[in-house]
């Protein structure tokens with residue numbers, strides 16, 4: 001079984017992980033891209049904004065996104081820009097939380113992998129060989145080419 005100290009650490013990681021997952025679940029809509037204020041041209045061909053040199057309108061809010069590998073700009077009203085700004089900051093927050101979840105999971109994984117190794121060593125060499133044998137048979141029955149000799153585990157330490 002897992003020793004008390006390892007169990008306590010795993011419990012702490014689990015609680016932290018669940019807490020982060022709760023935070024992630026509470027996040028509103030997310031959106032990729034960025035918003036900015038740019039000057040722009042209108043649709044009237046004879047307007048000063050199309051003259052040389054141009055006198056541009058605005059500035060207006062625009063959202064820039066990459067859709068199917070292409071950069072797409074879209075003009076937004078100030079209200080729409082407000083919504084987008086919120087979705088973009090939600091997106092940033094979601095990424096931060098996910099990165100922290102990965103960090104906690106990696107620490108827990110290290111403990112669990114180590115524990116699995118300890119458990120395997122306790123089962124002894126005979127059980128280990130049988131487990132290996134089963135694995136080879138699984139490969140063979142799946143139609144894959146089974147290795148003629150099972151790869152040997154390092155015997156040191």
Ligand SMILES: [Zn+2]
Nearest residue numbers: 041042047049
């Ligand atoms: Zn114009």
